[in-house]
Amino acid sequence: MVGFVGRADAPQVLADRLARRLADQMRLAGPVKDPVGWLIGVGLPQRQQCGDVRCDDRMLLDSGQDCPRCAEKQADRRDQRRAVAAAVDAAMPGASEAERRAATEKQLHQDVTARAWAKAHEWDHVRARQAATAQARAKAAAAQPDAEGPAAPVAPVVLPAPRPAAATPAPEVAGVDDDQELVIEDLTREQVLDWRTHAAHDHQIVHDHIARYGEHSAQRLFTRSFVATVQRLAGLGHLDLGYTPWRPA
Structure with a gap:
């Protein structure tokens, strides 16, 4: 947040976020029963609703505008x-x-x-x-015999545009x-399970969803714990052993 609004304005922006989400909580679900859990899971995290990294609850962090x-x-x-x-x-x-x-x-x-x-x-x-x-x-590269002197630079491979x-x-x-955008509310339970099964086999689906719809949308579709696991494994790089919290049928 500091990177978007600066150190001087960050406390006020965070306070506004907490006030806004607490008002939503009281209106939709009632009093907070677990303050610490609510702050960690609901009150404090940025809820990016689109691909713009500045987006938080459909507002821009750096300007406060829609x-x-x-x-x-x-x-x-x-x-x-x-x-x-x-x-x-x-x-x-x-x-x-x-x-x-x-x-x-x-x-x-x-x-x-x-x-x-x-x-x-x-x-x-x-x-x-x-x-x-x-x-x-x-x-x-493996089949090419070793030659004396420096090897000639290999021209980069240009991939064709994806075909539908x-x-x-x-x-x-x-x-x-x-x-057309994906509307999670329109998906049936079977379709949600299909998305999660595909994501369990291919974590890139989660990254693509976050890039297009935002992390909050991905957490709703794939669950918060699975998104966190995918992001953690992505940070491990070559240590990713293919672990997934689901066991697809």
């Missing part, structure tokens, strides 16, 4: 919801309001889930190509933004 990236994400979601609702209204002119609302929520959920899995598959292909390229370079993975697309809806 986070523009979070505002843009919210605007995109509202635009998409309006577009889907309009398409549902056109397709179901005689349906009741409850039926149209249910159809809209179902369509939104299908769009979000399909695009999220497509992005995950795309990253899988990118990492597979990177690993294959590194392996090919290692084999070529083959995935079953969700039904097309006019006016829906292709860069």
